[in-house]
Amino acid sequence: MKINKEQIEKHGLKLEEYNKIKELLGREANLLELGIFSAMWNEHCSYKSSKIHLKKLPTKNNIVIQGPGENAGVIDIGDDDAIIFKIESHNHPSFIEPYQGAATGVGGILRDVFTMGARPIALMNSIHFGSPTNKNTQNLLNGVVSGIGGYGNSVGIPTVGGETKFNSTYNENILVNAMAVGHANKNKIFYSKAKGINKPVVYVGSKTGRDGIHGATMASAEFDENSEEKKPTVQVGDPFTEKLLLEACLELMRENSIISIQDMGAAGLTSSSIEMASKGKLGIELDLNKVPCRENNMSPYEMMLSESQERMLIILDEKKEKKAKKIFDKWDLDFVVIGKTTDTNRLVLNFDDKIVADIPIPALADKAPQYDRKWNKPKIKKNNLKKYDLKKIKIEDALIKILSSPDHSNKSWITDQYDQVVMCDTIQKSGGDAAVVRIHNKNKAISISVDSSANYCSSDPKSGGKQIVCENWRNLISVGSKPLAITNCLNFGNPEKPDVMGEFVECINGMKEACEFLNFPVVSGNVSFYNETNSKSIFPTPVIGGIGLFDNLNKIINMKTKKVGNLIIIVGKTLGHLGQSSFMREIYSSNEGAPPEINLTNEKNNGHSILNLINLNLISSCHDVSSGGILISLAEMSMASMLGLKILKPKKFTDLNEYFFAEDQGRYLIEIEIDNLKKVESILKKSNIFYEVVAEVQNDIFELSKTFSIKTQELYKNNNQWFKKFNAIN
Amino acid sequence: MKSSVIVFPGSNCDRDVAVALEKLQFKNSMIWHKENVLPKSDLIVVPGGFSYGDYLRSGAIAAKSNILNEVIKAGERGSLILGICNGFQILIECGLLKGALLRNSGLKFISKNIFIKIQSNKNKFFNKYKKNEILELNIAHNEGNFFTDKKHLNELEDNDLIPIKYCDKEGNINQKTNPNGSINNIAGIFNKNKNILGMMPHPERMVDKTCSNEDGLPLFLSLMN
């Protein structure tokens, strides 16, 4: 049977790509082989459009143990401890079936982390929905949130924070990015590279069903009205089996029997077996009759492309096979030897005593197409906001409006559905600048923050890319930790369009600059292209997940104001930049102007000085100033403690809205004891940092002298109503 | 003092409760559900989590496991048994406690800190607390809405078998301070002999100042008395 044009297209391949396949095989492919090529060569697995640009990002420094290219990134946090972490998207499946899509997204990222030998200790997420007025939003929000909770709660890993944003750009293409963080002994990390010939290839975990056949191909195709037909490809998650798989794998890892291990994620058995063999420069031979199947009469094509969840592939030391099987029997999980490693450098599949596929492994991996796609330099929007008469806006009205907006509202409606404290090491839950999780039984902890700023990135991708790395860095500093490294999830539109590709390239350039300057390497990540519907692309949305370290539990601080009479100081200069701000969006529904500029030198200097002040025990609480500006950040500090603030008018600004809602970067609010003012001032002056006193902590009332006065309780009420109202059962 | 923590596939608070017990010098053993023998212990804990994924009904499948037969025998002999969250659900499913735990009235998983008020301290589990003391503990469950028939409810109320009820920071017990719809704000119940306690809040999550408070510590201390 000859492969026809329609089959090639159905597999998401271009004609010239199929010609290359023929050339590599030296013959026509059969349908199974075509399926395997399509799974390996699609955007999701091959990174064919992004690879040449991702290479620009810094991925190494003295604490990086493993950068991109493995299941997850690994960093050294001192002693024998390593942190293993990664963020990944599950956007398309979550739009189709929000509960299962989000749940399996969490499951997949957990496996990426425990495959490497880590016990997962925290989950985070970044979820983006369409406008609240869009008819799908409520259903999607409810489904995604309960899916994330349903999976994480059941496996027993705390979901300690994240971000939730709304924007009509996501109306037909929501984003669900999940991040997992695990802890391992740095001398016991497991990789996917196969070693040795004639070693047993073992299938463990759940049985294979017809789930998500061609899910990876789906994730690389645009949606259109007919995408309803693609529905049955969504997989169902089984967190119970995941928990068993997690415990069984960790138990097996205590022995030295695993040579290499790989999660069966997107493109299941295909990508896992090829990846292991390719990294080890070996061949692999599988007997598909041995694959544990859930349904009758499954074909080799279905087995190889199934995306059934909760499965792993392990290459074992053959002498330890019996012992390993006993562990999986204990946990009631399948454990079947389905093949062996070979020295042929080929993937050979046998079924019913026939060879059904035979492909040189380099053809699937190294020789996958790489594209340097055409890209246009994005046009940067100029800042022209003069037409707005800011004087007409009462500052207290703007404050309430922003605080009660969907993006700024308190997210406890969401986070109360997540078990945030199981494992009993969560020191700081969601709601702060970063979550803090202790390393079990040790006097040290890590901080975790997940951030994105699609509005900034859409108006200036390069500056936005820089900004989001800096904001993440700032969040980790604000809790008192030293920022170490990041993982990124790059959500973009169709890379075949030069404008979208331009956004991608420039975002990477911006991220690269910031990561290099801050010594903040990227150790893992994921690219999600084709986030578009009917040719309408989403805003470029890079999401950053960062990790920071506390080498001592006494250095952890939060944003809760502590004592009446204490002073609040703003560190970093306010210039009055309102372009792309929450203020412009909420008050004028305007998306105009450029995002605030990033000055990396100031960013670093300010951050290091804040850490220095925290280490000297001079700061009682700290909060970074981001979306919404100074006034929103002050309100958040106030609501965290329910104490009030007496806010001072700036000396140099005539327009209060400009001062209080500007989103200039590199700024922090710190609370200090009045007796420490001189000390703090001298340190900041010595480092050449701009600062000014903005407020004094008082009881109950949040006020700006001679302008407005509101009870903190009232702020809290306004900040806490939106989600409940939006989701009320009518 | 010797304790045993029962571990089912899907249990996920087993380590947490073991950490709390060991902090208080209990000599603790983890007992796998397939075991047929329970070591002699002063306290048996059935921990929280999602045993068997909470499939069918929370706790229903764990209640059929080998080790549960031994737990039932021990309970009947008067051993102290503490079921927390999923453990409470299991104790109900296996008949050691009466009643039912329904889906939360808000139909959502709830995980947050709540307050409970000590109703009675004349028992093995709460003797280190004062009567009417208010504790801040954490809950994390989908099915914690306790329900029972009128006769059993009267029996519980009349015989001091409801040691803890949900309240607010000030101690008010009413519909507003009821997180999951439990009848009479019940957060935990005893069997007739008060040697078996089932409770939805997690005391083991509140034994460490670095992460939370220490409101759960006196419960474990009480058990050592």
Next chain:
Amino acid sequence: MKFAVTVTLKKDVLDPQGKVVSQTLKNMGMNNLSQVRQGKFFEIDLKEKDSSKAHNQVKEMCEKLLVNQIIEDFKISKTE
């Protein structure tokens, strides 16, 4: 007019609950068991007198709310 609606997971969709229930029943000695699939059951009482119209209304309820057609199938039968 009364209808019974049975909702089950589609044939090829993983049923984690059914899997665990079936394993447990086998462990309890029910050796003849080959598979358990679980689902939901609704009793629906309609005011409509015309049975084909009523059937269509129930079908609409299934499609619009009761059933997640991405992973579930349903069967409608008239009971009274």
